[in-house]
Structure formats: C-alpha cells, structure tokens
Amino acid sequence: MERLDRFMARANAAYYATHDPFADFTTAPEIAQAFGEVLGAWAAITWQLMGRPSPFILAEAGPGRGTLMADAQRALARVAPDVVAAQRLILVETSPRLREVQAAALPHATHVDTIEAIPPGPLILLANEFLDALPIRQLVRRGAGWRERWVAGGTFIEQPSDLAAAAAAEGAVVEICESARAIATQLGARIAREGGAALVLDYGPAASAPGDSLQALRAGQRADPLADPGAADLTAHVDFAALAEAARSAGAATQGPEAQGLLLARLGLFQRTDRLARGLPPRQAAALLDAARRLAEPDQMGRLFKALAICHPCLPTLAGFET
Numbered sequence: 081m082e083r084l085d086r087f088m089a090r091a092n093a094a095y096y097a098t099h100d101p102f103a104d105f106t107t108a109p110e111i112a113q114a115f116g117e118v119l120g121a122w123a124a125i126t127w128q129l130m131g132r133p134s135p136f137i138l139a140e141a142g143p144g145r146g147t148l149m150a151d152a153q154r155a156l157a158r159v160a161p162d163v164v165a166a167q168r169l170i171l172v173e174t175s176p177r178l179r180e181v182q183a184a185a186l187p188h189a190t191h192v193d194t195i196e197a198i199p200p201g202p203l204i205l206l207a208n209e210f211l212d213a214l215p216i217r218q219l220v221r222r223g224a225g226w227r228e229r230w231v232a233g234g235t236f237i238e239q240p241s242d243l244a245a246a247a248a249a250e251g252a253v254v255e256i257c258e259s260a261r262a263i264a265t266q267l268g269a270r271i272a273r274e275g276g277a278a279l280v281l282d283y284g285p286a287a288s289a290p291g292d293s294l295q296a297l298r299a300g301q302r303a304d305p306l307a308d309p310g311a312a313d314l315t316a317h318v319d320f321a322a323l324a325e326a327a328r329s330a331g332a333a334t335q336g337p338e339a340q341g342l343l344l345a346r347l348g349l350f351q352r353t354d355r356l357a358r359g360l361p362p363r364q365a366a367a368l369l370d371a372a373r374r375l376a377e378p379d380q381m382g383r384l385f386k387a388l389a390i391c392h393p394c395l396p397t398l399a400g401f402e403t
Contacts, residue, residue, distance in 0.1 A: 341382020
C-alpha cells in the first residue's frame with residue numbers, strides 16, 4: 081500500500097524515463113509558435129520593468145522539447161536583442177532524454193535539476209504545464225473528519241489522515257500538492273530577495289475547490305490513473321489560490337490568476353498569428369488561426385488554463401494582467 085502522492089511520483093518518474101510524453105499529449109508551444117513568441121515579449125517587458133538588470137537569469141521550468149524557449153529566443157533576437165545580450169539562459173529539467181532534445185534546440189542554455197538550483201540573481205521564470213504533473217495527496221470527508229487516499233492493488237484505500245481541510249460535504253475530495261506549494265514558497269522568497277517575476281501557466285480553477293482531478297493519458301487517450309503505473313502520464317489540476325498564498329507568505333506579490341485566453345489576447349497572440357499567416361496558402365493560414373483559437377478560446381484552453389504571476393512587490397502591473 082502506498083500513499084497517493086508517493087504512488088504518483090513513482091509512476092511519473094517511470095513514465096518520463098521510458099516514454100516520449102509528446103506522443104501522449106500536446107502542449108501549447110507545440111500547438112502554435114506565437115505562444116512562445118508572445119511569452120518572449122512578456123519577458124522583455126518584465127525585464128524593462130525590473131530596471132533592465134544585466135546580467136539576469138531567464139529560466140524555464142519543464143521546457144519539454146525546448147520549443148517555447150526557442151520561439152521566445154527567436155522573437156527576442158528580433159525585437160529585443162538587449163535582453164538576449166543580458167540573459168543567462170537556464171532550463172530546469174531532470175530527464176536525460178529531454179535534456180538532449182532541449183540542448184539541440186537551445187545549445188547556449190545551462191541545465192539544472194530543480195528551481196532551487198537556479199543560480200542567484202534577478203530572475204524571470206516561465207513555467208508552462210509544469211506543476212500539473214507534481215504529486216498530490218487526496219483527502220475524503222468522512223463524518224466529522226477526513227481520511228486520506230492510499231493506493232493498493234489498483235484501487236483507493238482510505239486511511240486515517242494527519243491533514244485537515246475546510247468543512248465540506250460528506251464524500252467531498254480535497255487535493256493538496258505539497259511540492260507545488262513548496263516551489264511557490266521558494267520562488268516567492270527568492271524573488272522578494274533578489275528581484276524578478278515568474279509566470280506560471282497551467283490548468284485548474286482560479287479559487288481552491290473540492291474535487292477529484294487526478295487523470296491519466298495513455299497514447300493520447302484517458303486511462304485509469306491507478307492502473308499500470310509508469311505506462312501513463314498522471315496529472316491533476318493546479319491549485320492557484322494555494323500557490324498565490326504560499327508565494328505571498330514568503331514575501332512576494334502575486335498578480336492573477338487570469339484566464340490564459342485573456343492573457344494571450346492582451347499579449348498580442350492573434351495579431352502575431354495574423355502576421356505569421358500573411359502570404360501563406362489559405363489552408364496553412366487557417367491552421368495557424370485555428371491553433372491560436374485553440375489556445376485562447378474559452379471553450380477550448382482559454383478558460384480552463386490560468387496564468388499566475390509571482391513577482392517582486394515593487395513591480396507594477398505586469399503585461400497581460402491589466403484590469
């Protein structure tokens with residue numbers, strides 16, 4: 081018998097060590113190059129708001145194939161070469177397989193294993209679909225108290241819990257991601273101390289809410305998350321309210337969470353896509369526009385995915401978070 085978070089951590093470690101995750105799911109940078117380009121623009125604007133520090137660290141957590149950062153670097157080289165000259169590029173990645181792919185796309189980048197290992201200095205961090213794969217614990221309301229889910233034989237077993245949550249109806253499930261909260265605390269303390277901002281994009285509710293969001297993808301299809309550990313990618317919704325609270329408790333400020341679609345529209349996703357589509361054959365142009373809509377439309381990824389900024393308290397409103 082194994083507590084759910086330990087089961088999830090072990091299963092995902094085995095999955096990423098033995099599978100190409102992009103055969104099972106597609107992330108926003110792979111859908112549209114304009115996604116990475118407008119996030120590069122966001123980084124450039126944020127760098128200017130920080131007072132144009134040189135050098136500074138531009139980092140990405142969970143960079144996948146390196147597509148997002150490669151698109152961002154191309155955009156920065158075109159419109160903000162002073163940012164490229166000042167940056168020190170860091171990629172947070174533990175998978176040797178993915179590190180090789182990222183090194184081919186970004187040969188001037190340096191790898192570290194954890195966010196905590198990012199060298200000191202002013203920081204701009206991008207984290208797209210990074211936190212959703214971190215292990216969660218699940219509590220179930222039973223009577224006047226809570227019990228915790230463990231895994232045994234491909235099914236849940238409820239055990240007495242040392243944790244508690246807010247009052248909820250009988251049978252309600254509450255998820256807690258201790259590692260995500262720890263990352264937000266570490267980032268908040270670092271940014272409050274050394275300056276900078278982190279932009280977190282992932283899927284989940286804007287406010288904490290009860291509910292079982294654990295899911296598995298195998299060969300692009302939903303699967304039983306408790307079956308065949310290591311054969312599927314396990315994820316859960318990100319608790320943005322808990323992240324923001326942890327970062328603020330460590331001394332940082334937060335902005336958002338904001339719907340991803342609104343953030344991307346404010347950053348110029350559709351204008352950039354229109355420019356990329358000019359001169360292309362109609363079918364290719366339509367495909368680019370469809371990809372942008374997939375990222376931003378409320379009935380697709382635009383509402384479910386959120387954006388949260390963790391920043392130094394002295395920074396003004398960041399690009400995309402204007403009200």
